[in-house]
Amino acid sequence: MKAGIDAPTGYGCAAGRQSLCGSASGTGRQLVSEVPSIFVGGGGAAHGQPQVLLLDHGNRHGLIAGATGTGKTVTLQILAEGFSAAGVPVFMSDVKGDLSGLAMAGDPAGKLHAAFMARAATIGLDLQYRAFPVTFWDMFGEQGHPVRATVAEMGPLLLSRLLDLTEAQEGVLNVAFRLADEEELPLLDLKDLQALLVFIGDNAGDISTRYGLVAPASIGAIQRRLLVLENEGGTGFFGEPALDLADLMQTDPQGFGRINILAADRLMHSPRLYATFLLWLLSELFETLPEVGNPDKPKLVFFFDEAHLLFTDAPKALVQKVEQVARLIRSKGVGVYFVTQNPADVPDTILGQLGNRVQHALRAFTAKDQKDLRLAAQTYRDNPEFKTEDAIRDVGTGEAVTSFLERKGVPGVVQRTLIRPPSSQLGPIDPATRAQLMAMSVLRGKYDTAIDRDSAYERLRARAHKAAAEAEAAERGTAADPQSDPGAFSRGRRYDGGSSRTPAPKTARRSSDSVGEAFAKSFARQLGTKSGQALVRGVLGTLFKKR
Template sequence: MVRDGKIWIANSESGSPVFVLPKMANRHGLIAGATGTGKTVTLKVLAESFSDMGVPVFLADVKGDIAGMLEAGADSENIQERIKKFGLSDHGFSYQKYPTTLWDVYGKNGIQVRTSISEMGPLLLGRILDLNETQKDILTIVFKIADENGWFLYDTKDLKAMLNEVAENNKEYAAEYGNIAKQSVGAIQRAVVALEMAGGDQFFGQPDLDIRDWLTPDASGKGMIHILDSQNLINNGTLYSTFLLWLLSELFETMPEVGDLDKPKMVFFFDEAHLLFKDTPKALFDKIEQVVKLIRSKGIGVYFVTQNPRDIPDGVLAQLGNKVQHALHAYTPSDQKAVKAAADSFRENPSFKTADVIEALGTGEAVVSFLQEDGTPSVVEKVFILPPQSKMGGIDASVRDNAIKSSNLYSKYAVAVDPDSAYEMLGRKNEQEAVAEAEAKEAAAAAKQQAKEEAAAAKAEAREKEKEANRKKRAAKSVGTTVAGTVGREVGKKVGKQLGGKFGQTLGGNTGAQLFRGILNTLLK
């Protein structure tokens, strides 16, 4: 609830109201405690209060019991006792619903929420795909090649097309980017297929979420409460945590610097926060810590919800100024250390031992410390959390469906689009290369055939020339023989006449012909 311009979250043991100062709400916070100790109630009371102040809120609904915020709470004996105990009737407490937009990565229990492969980036995507360092380096190269060539990476089929491109042309790319092993590319491709089977093909695509759409209040001026249905998403802890990390990074990169404000521009509650830091590589952890440190200057408050404060790394925990610690159970020596660590994170109260109180807290009770006007944490105190005004628990399918389709953002994000991107661009590139290759082969074959034909023609021409030369040689020889015979016979006749008698003619003719033929052949040669 909002009281005197401040967020009234609880009453102390003495009955005094305990507030979260809106101007300090973007200094982040922690809600911790064992299962069933009241974390969800605390989260709802804070979210309702921010909404009442016109501040939009994001919540991850892991158990399906937060969506009830879009319906008014129901009266009960327990709630009536708490209303009376806190004196809420005198301060405008009423059961009411809150403006709520439902989202879902899978598009089943909320408006489809998507981002593009490019927006996710190789660092976060490598974490989703569980790649080793070499494979992450190659994935980074793939992104760089795509960026330099204007091949847009929107969805998983774009990424697979890019991986094929790099694998098939790895030798050409190696000169500029270094060795790219086909085996490593193949491992990435298999990981992408596994991601698609886990629903990644639905999460990556267009239109991608514009985080600025979440900043618009409803018609009454209340901040919109955006609830991500995570009941199925939480089964894939890596995808869930990476989505939240992407969301945090997107906020950081999108929102302008605003400095200190009277109230946050938006507040995020990340449930099951331990998943954000589980098996997180150092490069990614450093990025998370940096974003948490700097994002408050952009008016964004981030609240981590988890079972144990030990789930949050010290570097991040140190940035969480507003703390709500519900009960922790110390059944083992390890549990006892966890309780002590939780107690030590608070500013000590001389009137009680914090660790003992944490162990003895009942449902709806907590120890808290919030930032004061001067930015210092208040002394830890035991409090009783106010009840929420909206419905506790889930909602019917018909109510959910109506809420989804009546949202102003439904028409913008419900239908997926597939713009021209790497898949289509590389498809055309491959087609053009195939056509060019086919034309080159055809031209080579034609040139080869032409050369073959020209060689055959030249050979035929050479044979003809040889035949002609032989023909002329034979003709010349034949002419010489005929002429020699005729002339020889005539000469012989004349010689025979002079020698006298028929015998002399015959002998002289034959001999003369032979003699002349020999002389002529010698000359022709």
Template sequence: MSESIFIGAGEGGADPQRLNLRLANRHGLIAGATGTGKTVTVQGIIEGLSAAGVPCFVADVKGDLAGLAMPGSPLAKMHTAFAARAETIGLDWRYRDTPVQLWDLYGEQGHPIRTTVSEVGPLLLARLLGLNAVQEGVLTIVFHVADQDGLLLLDLDDLQAMLVHCAERASELTNSYGHVSKASVGAIQRALLQLRSQGGARFFGEPALNLSDFLQADDSGRGIVNILAADRLMAAPKLYATFLLWLLSELFETLPEIGDPDRPILCFFFDEAHLLFDDAPAALVDKIEQVVRLIRSKGVGVYFITQNPIDIPDAIAGQLNNRIQHKLNAFTPRDQAAVRSAATTFRASPGVDVAAAITELKIGEALVSLLQPDGAPSPVTRCLVRPPASRVGPLTAEERAVLLATDAIGAKYDQAVDRESAAELLAARAAAGAEERAQAAGGQAADAREKADAKATRAAEREQAASPWNQAIASATRAGGSSIGRQVANELGKQVFGSRRGKAGGGLMGTIVRGVLGGLLRGR
């Protein structure tokens, strides 16, 4: 294995520029306007890293980088030009492939990549959903409650169920954690619907990606290049940026500290890097800056690829030590500011007017400054960049199918797994609560029926006990309103209730008989 990889040189191989592998984890920047050769430069660097045993990860925005899997062809017009360039810079160059693994968040052009909602966390998820500070705070509470209640947040269904659960407990949670408004919960739910419409639900779930699958070499010791199909993903730029930031954060949190190894354990290439920082809140930029600064000691080199170097925040750009600058245009004030900014980032070199050269570079030509073995940046050098030996262009559907069927990953991630998590547990709790309420309602109905039956029984008993009295009323009524009727009533009262109560009863009966009879008599 070599200690450095060839990047480029001047005419006849003058001033060769080499990337020191021991310092390749000090990060880098590859910048230039559209069509100036950035993608070809990235492809050549990845080939060199792979040949040196360094695995790589790169997002394939245009579909061209997947061609790494196939050797170039002398019949291709571009490769004819590459052969001429290789001869110009004195490069011993021949066509060859590079070992690759193909990935795709949508599972269409590569193996699916999934992670769980919990692993992404509220900060990155709020960025993905475009939430404001208040809504992000509510989302953080939702994650906290899920942790407290032992509810796994694996996919978007789990998060949706948890949001509903927290909305139902809004008053309780507000007292404990701060204001949880149903309006904020509703806003988060609407953002989730938008994410689903973009296919983002496929990113969340299990089996989750095992990062060790990104750190492999083939049988000959070449580092495997992990290529993410990002052509469709670019239509959802927040999902693209969030995924890459999550992946970088996971590498940082998972990998052990190893200092400065002889060569990186992984080189990570961020294409269209400006998407990482567009509309990013300060807290997120601080997080990225921290990860980029510290991940070096984990043996990971991070390389940002962008059209304009001023797209990278200063706190992060200051950590990008290995720099390759392709042509920049100077048509607008912003372009001119970018040229001046880029020129000041290089170590001066006698005879090189950096600001002027940046606007004059040809396709495939670049200004290069790389860390030297002593850690100092090399003086800026204008050179032709090494051409790739693999195909520059997309794979066919048949080629992708063969690669997917024969790589080491196999079917490990192809089938999604839906194990019991927050959605299922909350649904089970709701069903159990409904059953308990139904049982309680049934018990109350039974109690009511028992009470009604008892009341009816008591009424029947009273009716039966009062039947002699009713018979007396009937007799007295038939007897009319005469004194004979009153005497009959008194006598019946004595027989039914006893002599003492009979008198009272007879008096009452007399009153009732008079009333009834009086009406009847008036009717006559």
């Protein structure tokens, strides 16, 4: 039977896989499950009934909270095992590098084996070690398949959050996205956005007339924030091939859901990038997946570790977006589980939607800690056998106060629970094993090589070529074909915009020029100045080096 399933009749206990289901027969409280569920823990003289997470309520979201070192990682691991065993794909971030052990079976000769078997005997679990199908991802492409998204997919709201822009700067970014749509300038990577901002800055007057005030100071601030993002390693995240959501929702040939692990130990050095990426992924799932109502089991379960990073200093509009996604995405079959140290890290409007809860110990060393402890206890359905506030303070490592949704979505009575030991390896795998698993991955080669196709940067560059050639030809009084004149662009770099030469007659300019054409001509004139030459070296230099 499958690992993490709560009863012999649990979900997916097919022939040949019976050894993967947990049994609660050893506690004197035989577990009888009428619906598929995940066995989380329980048992022992001081603890209540065995606790299970019903699979048909797995998309009702959840919370895993507790102080550092109280066992949140193990809880995260055993829930991932249970969902995978039930055929549900999982996405989770590995902040400390510990979760890669899901890809390897637990070690019967390991130093924790005796403790695990003792815990299993206490809660009546027939513990069997096994590995689970894992796909590794890494935004930097070092410890997993590269993860990418286009600038257009990220959108102005999330990008503004990522860059920590003011309201005025966010307005300018919205203008850039609008202009890109109208001028058919695909925004795929950061250099596309940077090139577009150059055009907007050079033509701020024309743009302001059409879209509202575009202050050069705001453009400069955005460009500086993009430079910071580049320095933090964010350049590699924007581009193609972009992540295909279908690759996160796979099962292996045996029917186990694949566990997608995002290497986040390095990414955590850029917490805003980390939080924005995960929120983008949630938003993409929300916008892409069809409505499924109340499925028998989730289509995907999403664990958001270090969830407080999502809400710290977040603008009201962003918090409202998270609330909307959390409220509506469950009808798409996606369960979201927030993992954080304190439930107070999650806004009340979102906390109220988290029906499945595992609360590890909270320490009350200060007056604020004591207040947070009381507030956390008040969110549970009271158990007459103990005081919830005391239980949250007193539970030890590997124990928790739990409450899972019962039939018809009713919150369960809070229970003190001994968390079951994992079936997979506790702790990280070594780099050689990770490399071997990646070499065997079903996605090998799909995302490894970045693609730089025709987009805003290339199209603006082509317009600059053409405008430079036209300007040079206008000075000579002849027509020029920029495609047949390879020196046109280099001459355009020396063009001084008419400061030392006779400008073209005004009648030669069409009053019906599009915004894009006006940009291109202005950009060509700018290329002749020293600042324009520096711009070409800065914006276009990388491309020339590659060629």
